[in-house]
Amino acid sequence: MLIVIDRYIFEVKHNILSISKTTSINFDKQNTITKPVYTHLGGYEDEVSFEAVILLEDMAEFAGFEELVKLGKPLDISTFDLADDRRIFITKLTQSVANFVKTQRNGVTYYTKKLQISGYLIGRAN
Numbered sequence: 481m482l483i484v485i486d487r488y489i490f491e492v493k494h495n496i497l498s499i500s501k502t503t504s505i506n507f508d509k510q511n512t513i514t515k516p517v518y519t520h521l522g523g524y525e526d527e528v529s530f531e532a533v534i535l536l537e538d539m540a541e542f543a544g545f546e547e548l549v550k551l552g553k554p555l556d557i558s559t560f561d562l563a564d565d566r567r568i569f570i571t572k573l574t575q576s577v578a579n580f581v582k583t584q585r586n587g588v589t590y591y592t593k594k595l596q597i598s599g600y601l602i603g604r605a606n
Contacts, residue, residue: 482494482496482499482559482560483496483499483530483557483558483559484556484557484558484559485555485556485557485568485570485597486548486555486556488541488542488545488548489541490530490532493535493538494532494533494534494538495532495533495534496530496531496532497531498530498531499528499529499530499559499560499562500528500529500530501526501527501528501562501563501601502526502527502528502529503524503525503526503527504524504525504527505520505524506520506521506522506523506524506525507519507520507521508521525600526563526600526601527598527599527600527601528557528559528562528563528568528598528599528601529596529597529598529599530559530596530597530598531594531595531596531597532594532595532597533592533593533594534592534593534594534595535591535592536591536592536593539593542595545595546573546575549570549573552569554567554568554569554602555567555568555569555570556568557601563601565604566601566602566603566604567601567602567603567604568599568600568601568602569599569600569602570597570598570599571598571599571600572596572597572598572599573595573596573597574594574595574596575593575594575595575596576593576594577591577592577593577594578592578594
């Protein structure tokens with residue numbers, strides 16, 4: 481298991497190349513005639529993102545995931561020490577399909593669905 485969001489488990493077999501976490505410090509920039517002035521507003525934001533490539537045979541594991549994201553509610557997430565026991569507010573879910581191959585000789589079908597997920601980490605899970 482690499483990433484768990486709510487009841488959905490993203491594993492090594494889902495071709496996750498990397499997981500990124502970005503921490504942004506809240507600053508306000510005021511442009512002046514001589515030079516910009518930066519004011520620290522306090523606090524910070526953590527954003528996490530990753531991409532998974534799911535094979536046709538594994539797609540049933542993610543049935544209902546898009547509908548869950550559309551609810552716009554924070555979801556439990558756990559992924560190593562980057563977001564252990566936190567909640568994620570998914571702000572973007574991009575889906576694309578690719579690799580359409582079917583051979584006549586041995587009947588192999590190769591089809592993938594790519595999920596790109598990013599969102600803000602918020603408080604601890606309850």
